[in-house]
Amino acid sequence: MATNRFVGYLESRKNLAGSACGIGGLVLTFTGLAGAYWPVVVAGLYGAGALIAPPERPPLPDFPDPSAQLEELRRDFATLRAYLDGVELPPAAAGRLTELSELVAALLDPGWVAEVLARDPEGVHALSRAVRQDIPEAVDTFVRTRWWTRLTPGTEPPERHLERQLTLLHEEADRLATALREAEARRQETHTRYLEDRGRSQ
Numbered sequence: 001m002a003t004n005r006f007v008g009y010l011e012s013r014k015n016l017a018g019s020a021c022g023i024g025g026l027v028l029t030f031t032g033l034a035g036a037y038w039p040v041v042v043a044g045l046y047g048a049g050a051l052i053a054p055p056e057r058p059p060l061p062d063f064p065d066p067s068a069q070l071e072e073l074r075r076d077f078a079t080l081r082a083y084l085d086g087v088e089l090p091p092a093a094a095g096r097l098t099e100l101s102e103l104v105a106a107l108l109d110p111g112w113v114a115e116v117l118a119r120d121p122e123g124v125h126a127l128s129r130a131v132r133q134d135i136p137e138a139v140d141t142f143v144r145t146r147w148w149t150r151l152t153p154g155t156e157p158p159e160r161h162l163e164r165q166l167t168l169l170h171e172e173a174d175r176l177a178t179a180l181r182e183a184e185a186r187r188q189e190t191h192t193r194y195l196e197d198r199g200r201s202q
Contacts, residue, residue, distance in 0.1 A: 018050035
């Protein structure tokens, strides 16, 4: 550990700037300008160079690979589907949930769609929120609320809220799919223009 810090300092800007100034002090010594106090001059110039050196750049953060994020999201989605398979829902809500699940599965399916999605951090975040939070919370809230409505008849059926929530989530996922499709179309158009311009220049 101490060796790593020492090597790191040798490569640092402070040491490089100090060394450059120290070499200047040696030049003054060889020309006779430093006199008998040349060690003080060299050390002083080294220290001054180290002080005026620009600060070190902090290392870039090591963000996780987007494809790894999607792979983890696929595993979480598989866990969610296993949970949903054990929940009994009314036919209308079950149909909405099936449509939503199929759309999410298509977005996460390995292939060009997932590659486009990996280049869209906001899209990954939105899909992650739907899988890990929105869908399970909507279904779990329905399950818990349905039990209470048996004690308080006459209130609005919780399945209507669930259907609306699933519809909104499906619309959100559909907007994401549309945005990805348009982004890929723009990328294709850009590549076509690039090839056309390259052909003209030749």
